[in-house]
Amino acid sequence: MPRIYDWSAKEAERRVTVADLLAARNFDKRYTQVTANTEDEAIAAEAAGIDMVVTRARNVATVRKAGPNLFITAALGFAEAITQDEILRTAFRALTDGADSVITARGMSTVAMLAREDIPVMGHLGLVPRKSTWLGKLRAVGKTAAEALELLERFRRLEDAGAFAVECEVIPARVMSEIRKRSGLVTVSLGSGPDADVVFLFTEDICGETDRLPRHARAYGNLRALHERVRIERISALQAFREDVLSNSFPAPKEVSIIADAEFESFQSALNKNSA
Incomplete structure (x- = not known):
């Protein structure tokens, strides 16, 4: 397991590093990612051999304590940090609490601002549920040739802004495969097919805790009944x-x-x- 120094200058071990993710395609390697916002979820992910988790920035310390070897990505909430200064402070706080990267669905200027500080930034493209009013409903993105080409351009802009990875949500699998060939970003597929560096599902969907399972998900448990x-x-x-x-x-x-x-x-x- 790779040894690193984390952002708080403490020696640590991780199942995967940013460098591993960037090299994944060269070794035909895929990783797994789930959500974890509680101690119990982080313990379960660690015990199950999951590589990566996404958590809210405010929960990083709890998740890191429970999952010492997980690669943690901190989600920077829209309301938790608004100005560029607040966003940067929130990002560095999450990193020093134990995160390995941050994810934001904000604009390219925010991605660029974070990347200039050498912060590993993950963007979010395809269906971004909180921005779905622009689409008119929750739906796949890239189902027409024009929309797929526009999506490819967004991938390029995100990479140019300095992101190292992108959460790809509900993009048609064949479109995702073609875009991946043309992008240097680490691709994290949430409902976008198997051709990605990381395959991602929400823990609540995997464990069967939701009332309605999204089409792209699969339930492996039935915690709802429990x-x-x-x-x-x-x-x-x-x-x-x-x-x-x-x-x-x-x-x-x-x-x-x-x-x-x-x-x-x-x-x-x-x-x-x-x-x-």
Whole structure:
């Protein structure tokens, strides 16, 4: 496992580095990426052998502690950092908290600003859900020749701005394959087919926690059913507790502390003297 110094100047080990990702195509290597925003999710990703995770910038410290060897990409939220100075501060804070790169869906000027500081920046092209009003709905991007050519141009502009990688969301697989041949960016496929350097799915989709599974995803578990069982069991337990309290069956003698008779008598005697 590669040894590095992280952005807080601490020696660390990572399953993959930026250099590995950039060289992936030369060795016909693909990596896996999922989301992780909690300690439990990071522990599971680490234990499962996942290479990379994406997390919100504010969660990096928690995820890094739980997943010491994961390659972590910090998502810079639109509302968490607005000005260029705030964005840069948020990025460096995420990096010193343990992130290996940052991802932003902002414009090229933001990508360029971050890249000028040698920050590994991942862009986001194709379907960017928060910008879907420009598309009119949630849909694949690049389904016409004109749109696919425009998308290729966006890849080139993103690379020119200094990004090292790009999350490619819901791009037709054949279009993605052709664009990848013409781009030096590390490609992270979320619903854009198998021809990419990294294949990405949301943990909640993989584990079967969502009400509606996106077309591009596959559920490998059924945590939703387990969560429902937990919800029902929690309500049942709370109801039983309330009923026992109201019927005076809780707490029972075995669930309270006791005092020896002699000590209690001494206590009462002292009370009587004090009240006399």
